[in-house]
Amino acid sequence: MAERILLIKLSALGDVIQTLPTLEAIRAAHPQAEITWLVEEAAAPVLEDHPALDELLISRRQTWLAACRRGAALRTARLEIRQLVQALRRCPFDLVIDLQGLLKSSLWTFLARSPRKIGFDQTRELSYLALSERLPPYDPDEPAVRRYLRVAQHLGASGETVRFRLALPAGSGNGLEPLWADKTGPLIILHPGTRWETKHWPPTSFAALADALAGEMHARIVFTGSPGDRSLIGRILSAMRKPGIDLSGRTDLKTLAGLFYQADAAVTTDTGPMHLAAAVGAPVVALFGPTAPWRTGPVGCGHRVLRLDLACSPCFRRHCSTPECMSHLEVDDVLTAVRGILRQGRLHGRPTLKRHAGAVDIIDHLA
Numbered sequence: 001m002a003e004r005i006l007l008i009k010l011s012a013l014g015d016v017i018q019t020l021p022t023l024e025a026i027r028a029a030h031p032q033a034e035i036t037w038l039v040e041e042a043a044a045p046v047l048e049d050h051p052a053l054d055e056l057l058i059s060r061r062q063t064w065l066a067a068c069r070r071g072a073a074l075r076t077a078r079l080e081i082r083q084l085v086q087a088l089r090r091c092p093f094d095l096v097i098d099l100q101g102l103l104k105s106s107l108w109t110f111l112a113r114s115p116r117k118i119g120f121d122q123t124r125e126l127s128y129l130a131l132s133e134r135l136p137p138y139d140p141d142e143p144a145v146r147r148y149l150r151v152a153q154h155l156g157a158s159g160e161t162v163r164f165r166l167a168l169p170a171g172s173g174n175g176l177e178p179l180w181a182d183k184t185g186p187l188i189i190l191h192p193g194t195r196w197e198t199k200h201w202p203p204t205s206f207a208a209l210a211d212a213l214a215g216e217m218h219a220r221i222v223f224t225g226s227p228g229d230r231s232l233i234g235r236i237l238s239a240m241r242k243p244g245i246d247l248s249g250r251t252d253l254k255t256l257a258g259l260f261y262q263a264d265a266a267v268t269t270d271t272g273p274m275h276l277a278a279a280v281g282a283p284v285v286a287l288f289g290p291t292a293p294w295r296t297g298p299v300g301c302g303h304r305v306l307r308l309d310l311a312c313s314p315c316f317r318r319h320c321s322t323p324e325c326m327s328h329l330e331v332d333d334v335l336t337a338v339r340g341i342l343r344q345g346r347l348h349g350r351p352t353l354k355r356h357a358g359a360v361d362i363i364d365h366l367a
Contacts, residue, residue, distance in 0.1 A: 003033040006093045006112055008105050010059060013253070013272030014296065016043040017164070017279050018144045019099055021367075024163040025152035027052040036093075038108055045253040046276070049167035049360050057087055061104065088112045095155070098131065099148055106130040118151065141292065145299050162299060162367045164279040164351075167360040168258050176259065179245050185218035186264035186342055189282070192236060193229035193248075194271040196318045198290040201269060201326050203232060207239035208331045209267065213338060214242035222247060222263075224256055224273065261353070261363060265341045267334065274298055281351040281365045283341040285334060289325030290315050300367030302344060304337040 005026065009019045016039060027035060036055040037047055044058045060080055067073040092113040098105050101123030109117050109130040119127070121134035128134055135154060138147050145162060153159035180187065192206050213219040221242070223233045227249035237244055251259065253276070260266055260277040267285045268274040270293075277284050278298035286298050288307040292314040297305050306329060307313070313325040351365035 003030060003095070004091065004093045005030065005033050005035045006038065006088075006096045006114070007035065007099065008038045008097065008108055009099045010038065010040045010061075010105055010108075011043055011100075013043045013046070014275040015100075015144065016046060017272070017275040018296070018299070019148050020046075020164050020166075020279065021145055021162045022099070022148040022152045023050075023052050024165065025149060025157035025159050025161070026155060028161075029152065029155060029157035038088075043253075043272075046166060046257070048254075051165060051167065051362060057084060059084060059108070085111055097151060097155075098127065099151065101127050103127055118154070120151075141295060143294065143299075144296055164299075164363075164365045164367060166254075166257055166280060166363045168254050168261075168363060170361050176247065176251070176255070177262070179247075180220040180222065183218075183220045185214075185220055187222065187262055188213055188219045188338065189222050189224055189259060189263045189266045189277070190236075190244075191224050191266065191268040191271065191273050191277075193225040193232055194269045196290065198315075198317055198320045198323050199269045199271065199326065200232075200323075201287050201329060203235040204239055205327075205329070205331050205334075206236045209334055209338075210236070210244055211240050211242045212331070212335050214244075217342065221245065222259070224248065224251060224259065257363070261350070265338050267338065270296065278303060278367065279365060280363050283344075285337045285341065287326065287329060287334070289313060289323065289329075290317055290320070292316075300365075302341065304341060306333055306337060 009016055034054045037053055038057045039047055041058050041060045047056050064077040067077040088111050096109055096112045096114040096117045098109045098119035101120055103125035106127035116133055117131045118133045119131045120138050121128050122137040149159040210221045214221050221244040223244055223246050225233055225248035229248045233246050233248050257276050257280050260282040261280040263282045266277040266282045269287050270291050274286055278300050284298045284303045286305045293305045308325050308328055310325050351363050353361050353363055
């Protein structure tokens with residue numbers, strides 16, 4: 001009977017993407033295993049149809065919490081929770097891996113049936129108490145990808161290769177390409193939005209960058225983001241002299257990955273889509289301020305990280321009255337970084353793109 005492995009990494013998007021090399025390492029070390037991943041709904045699309053996974057379980061925690069607050073759909077929420085618990089307990093797992101290290105993941109770890117429950121010791125919210133096998137506490141300044149890979153190495157994997165695979169709808173881009181088909185020049189995606197206000201680069205700076213790229217390089221400028229980013233992108237576009245295309249709210253995660261795959265460069269703040277761009281091989285110019293790029297910067301060769309060496313950075317604060325770490329980043333410095341990326345091109349060419357089962361394309365990228 002094949003070994004059954006449960007991997008728990010619930011959120012957020014960037015963290016889930018940075019866990020993909022660990023999934024690949026475990027699959028390589030245990031080729032006959034049945035591997036299940038438990039993830040929350042927001043990041044689930046990046047794992048759908050993944051060739052290294054046998055099963056995907058989805059926790060709809062945000063939907064359930066919203067149902068509780070509204071007092072509506074409670075019956076549906078209870079049914080979904082019961083079904084998920086039953087899926088975790090129906091048949092024992094040989095191994096459960098908690099890579100989240102929070103209370104919300106420890107609850108699922110506790111509910112899953114398994115003689116071995118592995119994770120790091122001394123994680124937050126006493127989540128390590130649900131573990132039967134604890135790795136030494138990790139250094140928070142260790143790159144997240146390498147930290148997760150140490151768990152795979154503990155299970156016999158080499159952990160040397162950093163591999164990202166994503167399954168996208170066949171014909172990546174989902175038909176959005178005609179929006180810029182009549183334009184020439186490099187395709188540059190600007191992703192300005194983030195949940196932390198301290199991570200924002202000023203809209204006027206993004207506008208000046210976009211105008212410079214469009215004017216100097218005849219670049220095709222495409223803005224991406226969630227529906228909540230429309231106001232921010234609208235302010236950027238209103239400050240621009242050159243045209244840009246606003247796709248905020250028009251792309252799901254897989255379509256966004258397909259767009260990044262086509263891009264000649266992407267300029268992003270420290271956010272989940274930055275990791276999505278890097279995972280599909282797009283050269284990234286990443287703008288960092290309150291957070292630490294040595295922990296969560298884009299993985300792979302050819303990326304450029306811009307950060308001011310201020311005494312207060314990184315502070316990891318979501319609110320700041322004087323966010324100089326971002327507002328003082330110069331447009332000319334970002335423009336120089338983009339020029340450098342466009343000159344070098346993709347150092348190793350585009351990642352492999354191949355058809356899988358006639359329904360999806362698999363992007364295979366060694367970072």
